Amino acid sequence: MQECHFILLGATGDLAMRKIFPALFRASQAGLKPSICACAKSPLSTPEFLDKLNTRAQEYIKSLDPSAWEDFSANISYTPLDLTRLEDFKALQATHPNTIIYFSIAPEFFAKACQNLAAVGLNTPNIKIVLEKPLGTDLKSCQEICQEIGQHFKEEQIYRIDHYLGKQSVHNLFYLRHNNPFLAGLLGANYLDHVQVSVLETLGVESRGGFYDPMGALRDMLQNHMLQILALSTIPANIPIERTRQAKLEILKSLKPLSRAALKSQVVRGQYIAGGGLKGYTEEEQVNHNSQTETFVALKLELDHPSWQGVPFYLRTGKRMGISLVQVVFVFKGPPQALVYTIQPQCSLELQLQGMGALKSTLDSGMDAYERLILEVVAGNQAPFNHQDELEAAWSFVDPILQSWHENLTPLLPYTVGSFGPQAAFDLLHQDNREWFAHV
Template identity: 50%
Template structure:
């Protein structure tokens, strides 16, 4: 791998300390960054280099399993720190001076609020840090709706072309998601069955036992629909349902995802009334109600749970519903995709299921009917399990940062993908803004509102609660 310089905006923030620096260190310790150049950490805090490194040792090192002190010292030796105001052009002149003028590979990571993206890009361009050597990584969410997303994309496009922009979604770096494309492309047993003739329905669930914690102010202006459905779940859905291209290169994968997202059946008020459930957690036992969490507006209508029945206009998926749901303060924490196959003969037997677990473990299992042991011909359910948990499995941020350094955009969002997702989400946001559908309630620590079970059970189907 060629040498590179890495610039991180927001280096003193939570994401940088918990994920980005540990991932960079791990890539270095694993030998994937043999020619590391400078790592220039920037933030608003007035710190010198030694003070910043001390902060890293306390806040970042604790998130690294089996951290080698010698490797850590080698890694941090390459780190510099610069206090910077993203709105001040003169600060970017100082930043440029710290970069090796001979560097041919410069990665700039925006671990800051999207409100700073446009100004920072303009200031970077003003000092020449937007030429072909430069790649930028943007954390989502980009915008709060289609209009604001387009505004950000259009402004940034004045300074960087699409080949230089990496919109990161850490879910796309998970081992199980990376395996999904290989599973579908190179296994005839699944390739031949991955269509409406053999699949009854698909479920995608992302649950957290945590509430909003310290993110109350951010979350109350965002909600579960923007934070999880638009951000992550629609990307997962597109990888599950898209037509697998002949080659798994970046352009082919992104084109296939875009085509699928544009084939989501549009939602109007009537569809939203019957196919979309929003809810907010209420007090239960030791758990506070959402409205009693810190930094939540009085009588807030922000949803902490969403369930949607999604239909596709793609002929390959005609009459195959996709049920998606996400929630905070749930009974269990997990992220999973469940593919329910049709039973062609025996309608009274639960069908086979392919269960793809994204977290807490990386695991793919095929639920089979097998004979019970003993003198019987009765059957029972058992799982054929592919365990992807290994010391060799990369954490998502490590994998994705390495992809950026190497110039591989396959696991990143194209601007048109995000805009297609927002175009589908916008009618729901407008419906809720005008209170055309109810905001339901569910007990904190439960499996969600009764209405989410009604949504799927009215179709004679059920959620898979692990």
């Protein structure tokens, strides 16, 4: 039985209710024994908060065992807390040597919260903090946030969450390459023609328009999740697992900057328009009616890395796509044949060889991503979390793309709900005599 004290800032928010509390409950069923101090601005008593939490638990936890939930919620207390008021932080205590403070709050409050935590002594070496993305909207703002946090907490105390790194299905790809010399030998410049990474969603922005409109697909999905998938797909297969974090950093630093010409010819951005009875992006709740925010991005990039010289990578992500899919496709040289690794909706590995059809195996997707990441924080394992240097390397690659969009180098192209993006996304591969993998 592992014990910890869990202080959750932003406990009444959607993320806390939908993801964090269910993950903590599942972790408690697997042997974790957390005492939880839930904090938010709402002036609630503990019973009032638990009433609210119990209602949401019925919605988000399948086959909820009432007795198990009662045992779990008995260890939850609620403390009203204004993130900007130092006085409120004096009510918090580190009641266990393994104390975790989870920032389920907007990043603009990170610095103030860290300052107030430090002022009441809640930044001692035994305390860990967990930060949700996004950390900044560009390289400069990312560095500023990290610098402010770093004034109060050391790097080894900081766990920056990318929930994709908690998915067992994402890590399965690395483990397959790490433990399978056959695959390790094939996945590199000697045998590969190119690699495709697709993250497609049938959902639109739904009720997240207020968050999404200032961000867009490039910041919300490609800069973090997709570049992390790319890194895990390409790090050397023979490295020790404990060096995974450093190996990912080396890959991210090897991203070749896009020239001004490439920013015009190798980047596509789009925005969904109404179709099939569904709204267009600019008709969504909390979205500017004249918004130029992209809901689709496709681009071609290369790595300046010995194992991947000359191998192009094609990345695409979009909302309101024809299907929901997260997939990495390694396309081999010669006749059309590929190794297809699907992360969502069902984790699977498929080898397509000319004349042999497809050999497909379904893989275990493992535990929920947030549950796994919380257990990794408790254990003090930082490998599945982003280092500051990784964030900065990713932003260094993405910043010139954002700047080129401010200069209107890349037009914002419409695409209909239920399609697979603008025609320009297909032309991106057609101009190289390639095409997107037929995933349906």
